[in-house]
Amino acid sequence: MAETTPGPRYSERSIEERMGLLDKAKMHAKALSLGMLRLARPQRITLRYPMERPVLSEGYRGMIVLNNDKCIGCSLCARVCPAAAMKMFNAAPKKLRPVINYERCIFCGYCVDICPVEALYHVPVHDLVFENRDDMVFDLETFTKEPEEPEHVRKVKVVIDEEKGLRYVPVDSE
Amino acid sequence: MAIVERLVDLILWPPLFYYIIFPGLIFVMIFEIFLIWSERKIAGRVQMRYGPLEIAPRLAGAPQLLADLIRYALQEVIIPRTVDKLPFVIAPIAAFVIALMPLIVTPFSPTFLPVTTEGSILIAAALTTIPPLLLILAGWASNNKFSLVGSARESFLIATYEIIILLVIASMSFLYGTLDFLKAVEVQQALLWGILLNPIAAITYFVAVMMGTSRFPFEIAEAESEIVMGAFTEYSGIMFGLAMGISYARMFVYNIIFVLLFLGGWSPLGGIVTGNYILDSIILPGASVAIKAVLISLLMVFTRAVYGRYRIDHALKGGWGFWFIMALVSIGLSAAVVYLMEVF
Amino acid sequence: MSQQSQILTRRLDKDILEVFIGPQHPGSGHMRIILRVDGDIIVEAEPDIGFVHRTMEKLAEGREWVKNQPLFERMAILDAANCTLGYIMAIEKLLGIEPPPRAKYIRTILAELNRIASHLYGMGIFAILLGHSTMYMWFFGDREVFVELAERLTGQRLTHSFFWPGGVRRDLPSGFKDELEKGIKYFEKRLKEYEVMFLKNPVIRSRLEGVGYISRQKAAELGIVGPNIRASGIRHDVRIEEPYAAYPELDFEVPIYKEGDALARTLQRVDELRESLKILRQAVNRIPEGPILHERYLKMFTKVLKDVLETEKRVKLAPALFNLRPPKGEAYARVEAGRGEYFYYVVSDGQNKPYRVRVVSPSFRNSIVFKYVLPGHRVADLPAIYGSIDYFPPEADR
Numbered sequence: 061m062a063e064t065t066p067g068p069r070y071s072e073r074s075i076e077e078r079m080g081l082l083d084k085a086k087m088h089a090k091a092l093s094l095g096m097l098r099l100a101r102p103q104r105i106t107l108r109y110p111m112e113r114p115v116l117s118e119g120y121r122g123m124i125v126l127n128n129d130k131c132i133g134c135s136l137c138a139r140v141c142p143a144a145a146m147k148m149f150n151a152a153p154k155k156l157r158p159v160i161n162y163e164r165c166i167f168c169g170y171c172v173d174i175c176p177v178e179a180l181y182h183v184p185v186h187d188l189v190f191e192n193r194d195d196m197v198f199d200l201e202t203f204t205k206e207p208e209e210p211e212h213v214r215k216v217k218v219v220i221d222e223e224k225g226l227r228y229v230p231v232d233s234e
Numbered sequence: 235m236a237i238v239e240r241l242v243d244l245i246l247w248p249p250l251f252y253y254i255i256f257p258g259l260i261f262v263m264i265f266e267i268f269l270i271w272s273e274r275k276i277a278g279r280v281q282m283r284y285g286p287l288e289i290a291p292r293l294a295g296a297p298q299l300l301a302d303l304i305r306y307a308l309q310e311v312i313i314p315r316t317v318d319k320l321p322f323v324i325a326p327i328a329a330f331v332i333a334l335m336p337l338i339v340t341p342f343s344p345t346f347l348p349v350t351t352e353g354s355i356l357i358a359a360a361l362t363t364i365p366p367l368l369l370i371l372a373g374w375a376s377n378n379k380f381s382l383v384g385s386a387r388e389s390f391l392i393a394t395y396e397i398i399i400l401l402v403i404a405s406m407s408f409l410y411g412t413l414d415f416l417k418a419v420e421v422q423q424a425l426l427w428g429i430l431l432n433p434i435a436a437i438t439y440f441v442a443v444m445m446g447t448s449r450f451p452f453e454i455a456e457a458e459s460e461i462v463m464g465a466f467t468e469y470s471g472i473m474f475g476l477a478m479g480i481s482y483a484r485m486f487v488y489n490i491i492f493v494l495l496f497l498g499g500w501s502p503l504g505g506i507v508t509g510n511y512i513l514d515s516i517i518l519p520g521a522s523v524a525i526k527a528v529l530i531s532l533l534m535v536f537t538r539a540v541y542g543r544y545r546i547d548h549a550l551k552g553g554w555g556f557w558f559i560m561a562l563v564s565i566g567l568s569a570a571v572v573y574l575m576e577v578f
Numbered sequence: 579m580s581q582q583s584q585i586l587t588r589r590l591d592k593d594i595l596e597v598f599i600g601p602q603h604p605g606s607g608h609m610r611i612i613l614r615v616d617g618d619i620i621v622e623a624e625p626d627i628g629f630v631h632r633t634m635e636k637l638a639e640g641r642e643w644v645k646n647q648p649l650f651e652r653m654a655i656l657d658a659a660n661c662t663l664g665y666i667m668a669i670e671k672l673l674g675i676e677p678p679p680r681a682k683y684i685r686t687i688l689a690e691l692n693r694i695a696s697h698l699y700g701m702g703i704f705a706i707l708l709g710h711s712t713m714y715m716w717f718f719g720d721r722e723v724f725v726e727l728a729e730r731l732t733g734q735r736l737t738h739s740f741f742w743p744g745g746v747r748r749d750l751p752s753g754f755k756d757e758l759e760k761g762i763k764y765f766e767k768r769l770k771e772y773e774v775m776f777l778k779n780p781v782i783r784s785r786l787e788g789v790g791y792i793s794r795q796k797a798a799e800l801g802i803v804g805p806n807i808r809a810s811g812i813r814h815d816v817r818i819e820e821p822y823a824a825y826p827e828l829d830f831e832v833p834i835y836k837e838g839d840a841l842a843r844t845l846q847r848v849d850e851l852r853e854s855l856k857i858l859r860q861a862v863n864r865i866p867e868g869p870i871l872h873e874r875y876l877k878m879f880t881k882v883l884k885d886v887l888e889t890e891k892r893v894k895l896a897p898a899l900f901n902l903r904p905p906k907g908e909a910y911a912r913v914e915a916g917r918g919e920y921f922y923y924v925v926s927d928g929q930n931k932p933y934r935v936r937v938v939s940p941s942f943r944n945s946i947v948f949k950y951v952l953p954g955h956r957v958a959d960l961p962a963i964y965g966s967i968d969y970f971p972p973e974a975d976r
Contacts (some may be wrong), residue, residue: 459605
């Protein structure tokens, strides 16, 4: 590499002197005026979540959906699952298929990554609501269906911003 | 119709109106709800969030406090087996009532006051010193270590801020040459507002009141991360709501006194004459006093967004080492102002 | 008073009050500190840890090698990348492989993102312990920027599970560099505001100055690690002592403070934040092109796996990685996480599961501070000391 790199090193630093009375008064004034500034011009990053939903990033490890046609029933996904959330069962004679228990799933995405035929994939949904715990154990039918996004919510895109940190841009306005 | 007239008469009957409606219980409750709501909104704005919003977003979440109040009111009041029941129950109630007592001598207009006395400043100042003693009682009766520590801290603080407040009030009554709020306001109207006559006294009073009503950075007696809720750790339900309200009620009373002593009382609106007795003698002057008090209170709750809390020894050191001296200086300043007034 | 209203009491020394801080206390976290106080002064402190012990080391013995990664990141979920990196590095040592340079840089980027998030989390808790609710919200709000960046890189906000032995799971997403630069610029601006609001705020200053002093000698005796020992003037940072990932190629400073009090520890962390920004900026600019997984495993990729790697830049888990059987032996790895040094000692008996995994986490080593530093302070100093050593109970209890 052309540029010189001094590399990592330690640097001794020390705290400046204790504050005198005048410094204290100055810092009080500074802190109060910064507070006043933020009061006048708030910089909110609250996402009003159930009403507004962020568009999750590409490759978000959300809920997992099975493509039943691709699946070859190799059981690797069930074996790799660190939380034992995925189990194989006989969908038909000699036809093993995985099902998932979202009570246990930790969304590590190992099953998606180990699948040799790309039969499993993530969808950018992570917040389904279940009415009871039995519903959290998906059968083959629900597992092969992509979960539906709730209606009547504003979708916003999360943008990292130099001024505000995070900015939420409504999707339809783009 | 006779019944309606009777009812209106009853409501406007001065003792009832004064104690129950304005500036008594109902007005103080409204004030507290508004102040707690605005405290949360102010903190929310500074802290990159909204504050209360979910209940009625169009009203900026204002009914949230009503909802909280209803919840407190309906929640079970648990009285632990180990507490000393009588003082445990009496302490917050008595503290709240006594916290509002100084209002009997604070005038809201030259004519709108229930008790006319020469020593109204003295009585008000004396009454403001009682509620903290009941907080100590509450902590003692709770029989809980955290409550005890909270009470101990409160008792340390009382000695500091009460003396400062009393000295400052003394300096102002020395300046005005009276112990009567009415005359003090008259002097200010004739001369200048107290805050301009003696700014040191005003600042000292402001800080001492923050210390006394446990505003940040002096929220020491109920420091949550240290002693849970101070003297009120064992309280629940409506008793806890009441206990929380005490400091706001005290702040309101202190700020009424602040307005009367430093901000010219009913100065800007009180002089307007419209001919209507109620408007002239209650609403306009009362509104100007109350609005000023609310503004000062908002300034006090704003500090929550800027400061952490001091340690008790820092507060005591600051109180005795700096603000106590400032209080003495303010007496000197008052003497100087009185001397100057004599000369010119 | 009736008989019923008496409570059971235990004799203590005269004038000594025993106060239990935690586990159900707003300022304690998942632990208990038993304080004996004389008036307002702590005379004895007993840290009582273990409330969130999850037998992680034993659990790890029953799982395949890569399956332990999601387990170990639950020690310090806000510092997930740093606390699993050591485990992966230990496996790599057993296997005798080195990740390719690009993978090393991506690891560094994620590790630093996590360090910033972890420091901000710790300081947020610290601020609320001191009663400063605004800084609590600010620290947590700004942490969101880095959590968001980590999400874009790894696909998950906190539990990244991002490393494979010999590489990483994903390549940098497109546009990551610009987003990171924006985040860094924003955060640099915010650091100035932190200074006014928190670091130089007279109230906070007076709470921290001279509180919780740990001398150089004491710090070495107690064996504390991380920013805490560096604030006591001891030069110890694994990134320098035993370089890993891309750190030796980057230019940064590790701040050392001599004062050893709570203020020094706080300033040390803030300075580290600045250095982390520097590291991030360099790493994302200097990142070399190349594979992100060791070639030994790339060779075993089937066509589907190769397609996914090329189109989605996602490294699939080759069955060979899942069925790892590292040769018999033992290895250790050290990593400088947000709270200090993680030490992993791994023993393999040639099976597909580890024979033994020993984890020494920084919070565990720092927890001893409570016993030796608290006595002599006021009760009100407990939050200041607790927050300034950035103690995280789940990490200590494992």
